[in-house]
Amino acid sequence: MNNHIYLLLFCHLSIIAVQAQEEVQKIEPISFSQVTITDNFWKPRIEKVAEVTIPVCIEQTEIKTPRIDNFLKVINKTGEKAEGRFYDDSDVFKALEAIAYSLKNKPNPIIEKKADEWIDIIAAAQLPDGYINTYYTLGGLEASGLEERWTDMSMHEDYNGGHLIEAGVAYYNATGKKKLLDVGIRFADHFASIFGPGKRHWVTGHEELELALVKLFRVTGETKYLQLADWLLLERGHGYGVGYTWADWKDTAYTQDVVPVKQATEITGHAVRAMYLYTGVADVAAQTNDIEYIDAMKTVWEDVVYRNMYITGGIGSSGDNEGFSEDYDLPNAEAYCETCASVGMVFWNQRMSLLTGDSKYMDVLEKSLYNGAADGLSLSGDRFFYGNVLESDGSDNRREWFGTACCPSNIARLISSLGDYIYAQSQDAIWVNLFVGSETNVNMTKTKVAITQLTDYPWNGDVKILVDPVRKSEFEVRVRIPGWVDGQASPGDTYYFLNEMKSKISLTVNGKDTKYEILEGYAVISREWKRGDQIELKLPMTVNRVVANEKVKENLGRVALQRGPLMYCFEGVDNGDQALHIILGDDVEIEATKEEELLEGIVTLNMEAAVVSVSDDGKKVSTESRHLKAIPYYTWNNRGSSEMQVWVPRKVTKVRLTSR
Amino acid sequence: MNNHIYLLLFCHLSIIAVQAQEEVQKIEPISFSQVTITDNFWKPRIEKVAEVTIPVCIEQTEIKTPRIDNFLKVINKTGEKAEGRFYDDSDVFKALEAIAYSLKNKPNPIIEKKADEWIDIIAAAQLPDGYINTYYTLGGLEASGLEERWTDMSMHEDYNGGHLIEAGVAYYNATGKKKLLDVGIRFADHFASIFGPGKRHWVTGHEELELALVKLFRVTGETKYLQLADWLLLERGHGYGVGYTWADWKDTAYTQDVVPVKQATEITGHAVRAMYLYTGVADVAAQTNDIEYIDAMKTVWEDVVYRNMYITGGIGSSGDNEGFSEDYDLPNAEAYCETCASVGMVFWNQRMSLLTGDSKYMDVLEKSLYNGAADGLSLSGDRFFYGNVLESDGSDNRREWFGTACCPSNIARLISSLGDYIYAQSQDAIWVNLFVGSETNVNMTKTKVAITQLTDYPWNGDVKILVDPVRKSEFEVRVRIPGWVDGQASPGDTYYFLNEMKSKISLTVNGKDTKYEILEGYAVISREWKRGDQIELKLPMTVNRVVANEKVKENLGRVALQRGPLMYCFEGVDNGDQALHIILGDDVEIEATKEEELLEGIVTLNMEAAVVSVSDDGKKVSTESRHLKAIPYYTWNNRGSSEMQVWVPRKVTKVRLTSR
Secondary structure (H helix, E strand, C coil), X not given: CCHHHHHHHHHHHHHHHHHHHHHCCCEEECCHHHEEECCCCXXXXXXXXXHHHHHHHHHHHHHHCCHHHHHHHHHHCCCCCCCCCCCHHHHHHHHHHHHHHHHHHCCCHHHHHHHHHHHHHHHHHCCCCCCCCHHHXXXXXXXXXXXXXXXXXXXXXXXXXXXXXXXHHHHHHHHCCCHHHHHHHHHHHHHHHHECCCCXXXXXXXXXXXXXXXXXXXXXXXXXXXXXXXXXXXXXCCCCCCCCCHXXXXXXXXXXXXXXXXXXXCCCCEHHHHHHHHHHHHHHHHHHCCHHHHHHHHHHHHHHHHHCECCCCCECCECCCCECCCCCCCCCCCCCCCHHHHHHHXXXXXXXXXXXXXXXXXXXXXHHHHHHHHHHECCCCCCECCCCCCEECCCCCCECCCCCCHHHHHHHHHHHCHHHHCEEEECCEEEECCCCCEEEEEECCCCEEEEEEEECCCCCCEEEEEEEECCCEEEEEEEECCHHHHCCCCCCCCEEECCCCCCCCEEEECCEECCCEEECCEEEEEEEECCCEEEEEECCCCEEEEEECCCXXXXXXXXXXXXXXXXXXXXXXXXXXXXXXXXXXXXXXXXXXXXXXXXXXXXXXXXXXXXXXXXCCCCCEEEEEEEEEEEEHHHCCCCCCCCEECCEECCCCEEEEECC | CCHHHHHHHHHHHHHHHHHHHHHCCCEEECCHHHEEECCCCHHHHHHHHHHHHHHHHHHHHHHXXXXXXXXXXXXXCCCCCCCCCCCHHHHHHHHHHHHHHHHHHCCCHHHHHHHHHHHHHHHHHCCCCCCCCHHHHHCECCECCHHHCCCCCCCCHHHHHHHHHHHHHHHHHHHCCCHHHHHHHHHHHHHHHHECCCCECCCCCCCCHHHHHHHHHHHHCCHHHHHHHHHHHHCCCCCCCCXXXXXXXXXXXXXXXXXXXXXXXXXXXXXXXXXXXXXXXHHHHHHHCCHHHHXXXXXXXXXXXXXXXXXXXXXXXXXXXXXXXXXXXXXXXXXXXXXXXXXXXXXXXXXXXXXXXXXXXXXXXHHHHHHHHHHHECCCCCCECCCCCCEECCCCCCECCCCCCHHHHHHHHHHHCHHHHCEEEEXXXXXXXXXXXXXXXXXXXXXXXXXXXXXXXXXXXXXXXXXXXXXXXXXXXXXXXXXXXXXXXXXXXXXXXXXXXXCCCEEEECCEECCCEEECCEEEEEEEECCCEEEEEECCCCEEEEEECCCCHXXXXXXXXXXXXXXXXXXXXXXCCCCCCEECCCCCCEEEEEECCCCCCEEEEEEEEEEEEECCCCCCEEEEEEEEEEEEHHHCCCCCCCCEECCEECXXXXXXXXXX
């Protein structure tokens, strides 16, 4: 592409972006900062993140690893090389982002002081031209120094910068303090001085800067950041990586650089990179209404969800590339399912939901959130899974930290900002997307409306939604009816329920049946609302048996249990120290029981089913009926090492004997 | 190394080689051409090779594949490219070698006519300068034509030439016809005109030419061929591969080119290449008495046998490199154990046995011959295993032929020349190495001695050896006492017997106890022998339980059954269609039974033991005692597809359920 065409493109984008500010997207999320979570499920987790996870992140970042040290070395010009990996700066920024959300939820002067201290250090480490990256500034294992900056697209300078901007935006929104945001703005302007239409090509090696630039556009109102985000998307898929080392951009599939984004039809390569890209694409499309982006994202989404997603909402079946292999290749014990990829699924599906108003995106978001992502963090708040397997021989355990420590701060920032995903609004409607006991206020065209949600979800399917307009007013309340209520285990035909759904939902207003229509998975209640109105939704919390399409070879003849949005698993600790010995016939009755004392209070699934066991002398294998208990997947490995299995044989075809 | 030193080396070698002719090696084998095999075990197999396997090789080589066609294209100058792989010429030569041995065993004018016809074609395809290789002469996929000959050491020009020479020597010995031998001589002289001391470097990419040149030296008496063989050995391990493509000799371990041969301490890379190299080294050492070669071979042999050999005598655990991985990494279901590598073990161990007189080499030869190699050929003579697994889910089957068809003619030439491995002689001793019903004549210093062996080995341990000297004479008869008689499952400590050996051997001469001493595993009977003397050896044919050193992770908690030299396996067809469901407790009694009707007459092992089975509805796994039968490993897969297992659990620690 020559400069002339770039210029045209630039003009075109300016127009769209300016239009976009007026047109706005169809649906806007209600920010977490406007939502108070009051329930017994998420509120304790948010508090745990504030009280435990964030202090752990701070300690690891500053004391136990040299991540803050690298910034101090830049300031003090000690001449020392950077320690750690070239993307370690991003962990500092992601921790700050999580802190920002947490401070908004629950002010904490000590942590805020610490954050301010870090921000001073970061700001002091920024170079006069706006560049900030300790690895290149100090030199590290794979870069000798500043003279090599911006020569290798795989070295995460853009990725780190993106997280800086996200943190700056979050901290500004949470505290009103602009210092970190200004660092991010200077970095963005530095980047824009080198790259962009008419300047040098750049394909982000690990996407992230795109979505960050859209956030920067939103907080500053500066369309140039939106344009730069769009330009970054347009850079992909043209072979511009050649000449940018990483042995000349050796695997374009790994980094979603095979075809232009608008022509993408399938997901390839590294799962987290892909999620951040698609989130950025949806963010840009929400501003520009670019139908080609939206169509491409709808197509790619089907490829992800219909052929490459685990029943937990996790993605990425291969550890080799931290990402995708073949369609339907979904091994359980070797699942990669990086926590960050499930977090990315939440980000992307929220954007798709807002772009389209179709509840299927929120169905997947809910699945990834309650299962694949939630599993990443221990109940204690201080242990993390990087990958989230669906079967374990007991050798998988959450860890205190990682060399590549993307996951801890990522799950922390997701949970701290959970309020972002519950409500949304459009011109004439309030959208209730997730069932979380919470309160918020929505400014509708004609009145302000207080919304209060009361529910013990996901343990119980009863949801009360109090709709309290200041003035009597006509508008819609759109309540998401989860796909699983209608017997859909997941969008697409990869997973389905063995059982029929016998119960239906019940939806009343003020105790009376009410007229509503179902539009794209939402119950749309359109009426004149008045003070004290109360919607009562009852979701049937049956225990569902999920089976997989036979194309998923790994799960042939197996069944998984689901209740509400939660996937269940069998863990050894509840089942005679074994979980891989169970045969769960289709005729076994399963009872759901609330156990307040177990794992901070969960609903367990209980049954009499067959287990295969080996006699003490190792010479006899037999089957007997035993009481078995399944627990929510996200709660496993909170009581020590143990076997675990999500997909259990419905019947056995063969046994393999192990004698080690 | 400069030319000056080469010249010195050349002189030095000449002297050694001339000496060698007088000194001779300690022990000389009795050629198969002097041995008539009369037993019920090998004689039928040799006949089957003559009647079935060799015709199959002829048909495949000439009719079903274009191997002979390639030679015709050279002669007829059709301008067509070579078809097939660059090593396909070698299959023609190996088939001719097998034919030669077979004609010696049992004349067959039709087959001899066919061989003569082929030899005429081969001779006509030799270029005037002695070069012969259809792939380079015609051009093929990886070589455009003659101008590229001798530029890539990985392209098997030397390997093909080595097999040409072996075939020429064998056909000359079998028929007295010299035409093919002359082709081989011209090729050798062509090679020597380009390579050798003071000329160009050459590292054989697939070793073979070395051992062939020693054979050529022996048949012609020309020391230059021995010297050239030695030179080829000395070329290895100096980095001479650089510049000889194969992407610059990328994996020196693969082709045993990491260190000079005399400094080798461990086996690496491709198993067949290694075996042919070591055979050539031992051949050269037998002529030159080079102690450095001998010491290196003893050390490498320990690495092979102590840490890298399967209980079947097979080697090569990895299909990736057709060879070696880590010490003690011996997976059963994924075993590579190429038939050719077991054939190579027979070649090499024979040479080591002759060099040292130590029976441990013959113990390993016997193990590889009766198990790893014999398994390569179906009882019908027309189906072949390329790899020989020790565990199968029923998906492994012998095949009619292969794209890379080294194994069929290799097993054919081994079995046809089996007589080579039974007897040997030294100054004052006749060596009985294998127990095979057979007759031979040995020229001792003072008399000629007829030896007749009568035995039903390996089914029965009774061996009668008739020693019939023309004149009463004093000499030794050295009868190998197999290591397994003393409870040694294999040399080294990788495998051992669980059980004690309760019975001892009995050895009498003319029905009376006789004085003998055991020297390096041989019972040495030194006396004045006279007409009609008869040695009677009784080997205790107990059923032995073999277990593996715990370093062999794959076999932890498992047991294998051995009787005499034969390893046993369980095959599904004898055991309710399953073989992977057996628990063989240490207390299970095992009875050996001769079954004349089964698999051409074998001894089976029968027992009542536990099997684990799954109920029809797939919901119950149980153990019951059943009658089980094990068969000799080499006889499996002769009755259709079936599960098979050599290493069976002694007790079970865990069960893995399969539901596909």
